[in-house]
Amino acid sequence: MRAQADDRHPDLRAALENLLASGGKRVRPRLVLLMGGMLGADPERLVTLAAAIEMLHTATLVHDDLIDGSLMRRGNATLNANWTPAATVLTGDFIFARAAKLAAQTGSITVMEEFAETLAIMVNGELTQMFDSRGLADRKNYYQRIYAKTGSLFELSTHGAAIISPVDKETVANARNFGRELGTAFQIVDDILDFTGDQASVGKPVGSDLLHGLITLPALYYIEANPEDPKVKSLLNGHYHNEAEIAILVEAIRQSDAIHLALDEAKAYANRALHSLNGQPPSEERQALENLALYVTNRNV
Numbered sequence: 538m539r540a541q542a543d544d545r546h547p548d549l550r551a552a553l554e555n556l557l558a559s560g561g562k563r564v565r566p567r568l569v570l571l572m573g574g575m576l577g578a579d580p581e582r583l584v585t586l587a588a589a590i591e592m593l594h595t596a597t598l599v600h601d602d603l604i605d606g607s608l609m610r611r612g613n614a615t616l617n618a619n620w621t622p623a624a625t626v627l628t629g630d631f632i633f634a635r636a637a638k639l640a641a642q643t644g645s646i647t648v649m650e651e652f653a654e655t656l657a658i659m660v661n662g663e664l665t666q667m668f669d670s671r672g673l674a675d676r677k678n679y680y681q682r683i684y685a686k687t688g689s690l691f692e693l694s695t696h697g698a699a700i701i702s703p704v705d706k707e708t709v710a711n712a713r714n715f716g717r718e719l720g721t722a723f724q725i726v727d728d729i730l731d732f733t734g735d736q737a738s739v740g741k742p743v744g745s746d747l748l749h750g751l752i753t754l755p756a757l758y759y760i761e762a763n764p765e766d767p768k769v770k771s772l773l774n775g776h777y778h779n780e781a782e783i784a785i786l787v788e789a790i791r792q793s794d795a796i797h798l799a800l801d802e803a804k805a806y807a808n809r810a811l812h813s814l815n816g817q818p819p820s821e822e823r824q825a826l827e828n829l830a831l832y833v834t835n836r837n838v
């Protein structure tokens with residue numbers, strides 16, 4: 538990934554180095570390497586695909602931070618905290634381009650098609666969230682949003698790894714399903730942490746989704762159980778910029794059954810992901826994938 542800025546503008550090299558050094562769980566490339574390793578893919582092609590997908594993820598974060606006006610991520614200043622919007626956008630574009638080049642180097646047209654489609658899904662999801670999702674308490678909309686935001690890229694990770702592996706169509710479909718289901722579980726837990734975590738560990742103010750008018754699964758469970766709550770009515774009427782009122786609502790959700798119900802749903806998705814591994818022989822990679830699925834639903838909730 539670092540090599541993608543070789544022989545480029547020094548500020549681009551510095552920006553990419555800073556982004557890569559900021560850390561992160563690297564779950565998506567881990568999925569590529571583990572799934573492909575389990576299925577017998579060529580290691581060099583797997584590393585190339587893993588780098589492509591992590592760079593795609595990194596590029597989306599650069600643009601997301603600019604869109605959201607975020608000045609910090611993972612305890613470090615974001616790119617847009619120090620650069621102009623124009624320079625930030627162009628850097629994100631450069632990383633997108635290099636991610637696509639890496640995806641092409643896998644030598645699979647199908648991987649390239651899936652890569653391009655995933656990017657389109659993510660951008661469409663971001664626009665849908667901007668224009669159609671504020672103050673909307675709708676499960677279908679919620680699951681469409683989290684698939685676009687997270688599930689699609691997890692799906693690309695495991696699907697892409699299977700595409701370049703010497704396996705049959707059923708195995709490819711199962712690998713794709715593993716990523717989609719696990720990605721859904723991952724995002725549900727992220728949404729739970731928006732209520733139960735603290736700003737230092739989550740990386741954003743607790744309850745920030747509600748402050749932006751985004752109703753996630755814990756809030757959906759609370760709304761469904763308490764439709765006459767004045768705070769709920771206020772939220773659904775578009776009054777989600779009152780920080781004091783939102784803080785009261787966040788605490789009410791934390792003290793309700795909504796958190797446990799949402800976590801149970803995340804675990805159900807993780808279990809369906811694990812079911813997709815049935816039929817694969819025991820291996821270090823399969824065990825690591827199973828451990829990863831368990832980790833996803835046990836992240837400091």
